[in-house]
Amino acid sequence: MRLDGSSDHPLTVEDERTPKLLLIDDSMDIHRLLKVRLKDERLELISCDNGAEGLEHARRHAPDLILLDLNMPGMDGFEVLQRLKSADDTVGIPVIVLSGSDEVNDKVRGLELGAVDYICKPFDVAELRARVRSAMRISHLMDLLARRAQIDGLTGLWNRQFFDERLAGELAASSRDGSSLSLVLCDLDHFKSLNDQFGHAAGDDVLQAFAKILQRNLRRSDFACRYGGEEFALILPGTDSRQAMGLLERIRDEINRHAWPRHPKRGITVSFGVCDRARDGGFDPVQWIETADSALYAAKHNGRDQIQLAGGAPRSASLPQAG
Amino acid sequence: MAQEPNADPVRSEFSDDPDMRELVEVFVDEMPDRIEAIQNTWSEQDLEGLRQIAHQLKGASGGYGFSPLGDVAMELEYSIRETAEIDEIRQHVDELVDMCNRVSL
Incomplete structure (x- = not known):
């Protein structure tokens, strides 16, 4: 195994x-x-x-x-x-x-x-x-x-249980060998209203399409997990926040340009919160998740469709203050 | 020594198997070395060394298509393991060497 x-x-x-x-x-x-x-x-x-x-x-x-x-x-x-x-x-x-x-x-x-x-x-x-x-x-x-017990049935990504174990493991490895590590929390913007307006099948399509975009852009050593609902978590071993930002820009760009046959006029955007070793001295998984979650909250608060680094300035807010 | 009790060659069940032919040849070609090893351990009374050789022959001979050889090797291994009388062990050594001498393609 x-x-x-x-x-x-x-x-x-x-x-x-x-x-x-x-x-x-x-x-x-x-x-x-x-x-x-x-x-x-x-x-x-x-x-x-x-x-x-x-x-x-x-x-x-x-x-x-x-x-x-x-x-x-x-x-x-x-x-x-x-x-x-x-x-x-x-x-x-x-x-x-x-x-x-x-x-x-x-x-x-x-x-x-x-x-x-x-x-x-x-x-x-x-x-x-x-x-x-x-x-x-x-x-x-x-x-x-x-x-199977560790895979999310809808998206094929790793599930929450796997994420919890893996994050603890990667944090321990990073603290042992001093390698860089980034954690990203992503949340689809206005997902509830999409479900309400176009139905759950449309919502599922979006979740699956986003999962595919993640898989296409991640390396084999990265872990993409469905954290729950419309929230995703990425564990990026050997990646500092600068490299993570580059990767997330590509992902953000791809989801923005994605065509949606079920709702051609309604685009999908995603907000991202990033935490890395340099930003969080400790190796406590709960602390890391909270730090990334605060960054994600800041991205949402600053207008969504953007990447927010924990403790840093917002990036790529193409529609600043758009709510 | 011209009058062996039984000089018939012992042939491999796999001598017609094209996959196995080459392996059986190697096994037969190396037989003089094995016989020498058996005789050396026996003359030095290295019973543990002798048991190891018999143990390996027991496990491998059938694989080369020489099941009767494996059976004789097993008799020798067991007689050493059960600390049989030295005469009985000698008899099994003789049988094994005799059979080894008759192994052919």
Whole structure:
């Protein structure tokens, strides 16, 4: 479950990359045999012959599945499994034990330590392939479920729950490594009156169109979230307020120029409040949200359709004081 | 030694599988090294080393299409693990070396 550092876009549910399989086994024969026997499986095979290296590969490559031998010199398979399952970045990787031992005790211990399956050597090739496929299928579905629970159904953006966790995580990372970070709160202007006048379907269209504009303009490392109702939140790691302003200008411009078939004469504008590291010394998520929210309130108060930096002067008020 | 009790070659189930042929060849070509390793560990009474070799052969032989070889290796691994009489272990070593010698494409 890649819910940690990576920021795969929530909408790209179908992953087109080749799944990676990490084989940790000290027997050269097993590496050779699997390389041939799995060659038609659309898998990238990563090989290593000892536990310590296996852990390193698991962290670096984030494989989709690990085949793990038990009986290895040095760190044995049980210890590797235990370590994989106690580290945040590897705990979600499914592991199949591939062992020369058919002892019930070993099977039970492997499964209780968190392996999803246990295959005895010598193995039947067809069975091994079927078990590998089955493990990948289940792991893919679990990934999907975990993501679904964090995605807003209407817009396909991350939801509020994800936002809360992610913001705390990014603030912690930023405080650790001193990297820049910006938080943006956006609110569609006069959204209620649009809904009242043109109906909720029109309102939904606007929310979806704005979500698409956000996705088009953000980098893969950014997070666009639906914060609630017509309010959106953007987490922009490695971005200072000056870079954020440039990005938001583009977004503001795109939404202003967007054509609306359901209400051609009624344009849509958005107000933005920005907070960044330089403006808020602390790393408390609640404090950051309040600071960004104050900036958003100032943007609304100053006439909407503009970007307001926390503690700074309003920007891009094309219709100043327009209410 | 000309009169082996059984000199029939042990052939791979996969010798006609084009995907596997090359691998089986490598396995057969490397067999003298494995036999040497078995004999060395045995003459040094390195039973743990011998058990490891038998363990790996047990796991891999079937994959190359030599299931009977895997069975003999398993007998040897178990006899060491169960600390059988040295004569019994010797018998399994002899059987394994004999079978290894007969492995062919």
